[in-house]
Amino acid sequence: MPLAFLSADRDTAATGQDVVPPHPDPSQWRRPYRLGPWRVGIAAFALLIAAYMLxxxxxxxxxxxxxxxxxxxAIAALTILFSLRLLRMGVWVSSRGLRRVGLLTTRTLRWRDVARISTVQQPVRWLGLPRSVQGQAVQIELRQGEPLAPLLTDHSVDFLGRRDLFERAADVLEAWAAENRH
Known part of the structure; x- marks a missing residue:
């Protein structure tokens, strides 16, 4: 049974397709990649702790x-909310724009505000920790305004050790941007 809050995609490895097929309703927000095992493991561990607290x-x-x-x-409820938000974190796309969901904040950009999405080589944070390593990042350039932090990196909790999936997600984001920018 597919769980929409984990991923709105079908498993690309099972279908043999290189790019995630488009959603039947392009106005629906969807994640253009599958969650990584690190994020799911951390959320599962937090839910286990919440069960013991209850x-x-x-x-x-x-x-x-x-x-x-x-x-x-109350502490168990906060731990459960943390786990659910952790599973929602990431980049979401629709025909209306691009949404970056963080632990405490959500930022939505319209496609017309995006000048370009590209993959660049640069130092990136390893698993979101302060330690930096050389890697790839998906950068977003806005038509106006301040530069944004990288959308995705190949050393994040979703893509560590899954470079091919990172490249697919980057390609999908670039395709969404190219298709929906006006």
Whole structure:
């Protein structure tokens, strides 16, 4: 059963296609790549911790401390929300524009504001940590305004060790930009 919040794509390896097929409804927001194992693993671990917190909240409530149980449930709920947001993070595209979803913020750009999307060699952050390594990044150039941070890198949680999928995602983003810019 496909889970739309994980990826709006079909598995390109199973279909044998190099580029992700277009969505039947181009106005729908969709992720042009599949989530990486690092992101899914971190979210699964956080959900596991949240399950233990909910069990401990039940034990605390049975023991008679309602305030402690309430605090534990609240922390577990925040952990679950963190996990869900972590799974939503990334780049999304539609015929209306490009959307970058972060942990706390979301930024949407209209296609007409995008001058060019290209892949460049540059130092990139490894798994989002402060350590930089040489890699590839998908850069976006706006018609006006400040330069943006790279959309995707080949050393991010979605593409570490999956260079071919990074190249496919970069190609798909460039194709969406070329097709929808007016």
């Amino acid at each position: 069990i401990s909240a039940l034990i605390i409530a049975v023991a008679g401390t309602l305030a402690g149980a309430t605090a534990t449930v």
